[in-house]
Amino acid sequence: MDSIISAIQDWIKEMLVGGIMSNLSGMFDAVNQQVAEIAGDVGTTPANFSPGVYSMIRNISESVIIPIAGLILTFIACYELIQLIIDHNNLANFETWIFFKWVFKTFVAVTLITNTFNIVMAVFDVAQNVVNASSGIISAGTAVDASTLEAMEETLRGMDIGPLLGLFLQSIIVQITMYALSIVIFIIVYGRMVEIYLLTSLAPIPFATFGSREQSQIGQNYLRSLLALGFQGFLIMICVGIYAVLIQSIAFSDNIISSIWGAMGYTVLLVFTLFKTGAIARSVFNAH
Template structure:
């Protein structure tokens, strides 16, 4: 029939190959772009990430939290004064130097509570410097070139229509899965920054407890939590670095193995980024 069946077969094969190529390009574009965006966002300070949110959080701390911290400092200093008097036999064994130490402690406690927000931001300035130095070592370019995608598609030209349909379905499912993983990764990175903002908004209250031995554990644990959030940024960069190294080892000669390797690496990236906060808190011994 004038080769009509051959032409139809060729038409369907070209259409299927075009769909497979589009899926591969979309798949790699999504995850590659996401890696680049995440690498940029992780290296930003709270003020650099969103200046308006930063100003809002600072206003909350200055106008709402600092007055409450003042009340806590008053209570803590009163407890300290009572303890000092009781320990010195109701003032009978009083040493003038004890009052001098008390005044110094009072000054330091007030200073810490009044500048707690700046101290909190300083932690993330240090974390940004750490992440930027790590970025100089870690390559976050996971781009798969167009030539690699073309080479991957070229290996499929000899397959029949049925096999191409199955591969098209596979690439479509993997693309959807990677888009879902990209969304989860975005939520993890943005969620960390939201946690930083919320954590920093009440910084004056934990710092106000530092003047008392018993209550000071609140402030100590808070500071550990700040450093854990900063350290999490480094772990996110390390996860991205590991992913980019793995993704460049994918062999394009076997489409099936390549697809599931890419999916597996993307799942591993999402899982490790999800666990990064827990690992950071475990290292800093915070809860």
């Protein structure tokens, strides 16, 4: 009779250990995959991230937005010429150099509009170099490797059925939460790139304002916004680097329950800090 009960206990125990390991393996795989892809995603320029989307955005911008930017530039150029004339007492104190100044400003403004996408891509090329140079900060790895999971399994086999049952239920909750967090990480990283495409599509309009003394702050703020989005990728890499150090410091074989909840806590912290990177980058570059 005792042997039958022992066999049933061993079967239940083996089933719980297998269920827990299955939950934990799937949980870590989902998060590890999303975190590992961050470096490649944030270190890619808009033109390389999705060439099809970038080509569509550029074609729409050049065919729809640039004509509007041309109208804005024409209005600004005429307004600036009138202001230059008025500033010199309605030609009573006339100086011919003001026309050369006006022609030069207009020429620069036209050059900026016609080279809008080259300038925008140059900003993100600089940001990409910074992100790629900093990618070494996650060289320690954010993944929970197979050896750690094996040690965890050995610890589980030494536990009683009661704690294993409680841990199994907790692992289900943590697994669902971690899957949700991996989706949030995906949304943050890809949402940033969509924001870049949206901002890029309207680039000619703010570039058209550089020729105006009163409205040039629109173009300046636009450039600051581009820099903020570009260097947000660097801040994301810093967050991942911090996460890598924290996740590798967890000893999963000592206290599995607290370790699992600790790993989830660090992942929640990663998601929270990823949300904050956009606001931090904008505050650094004073972009509105």
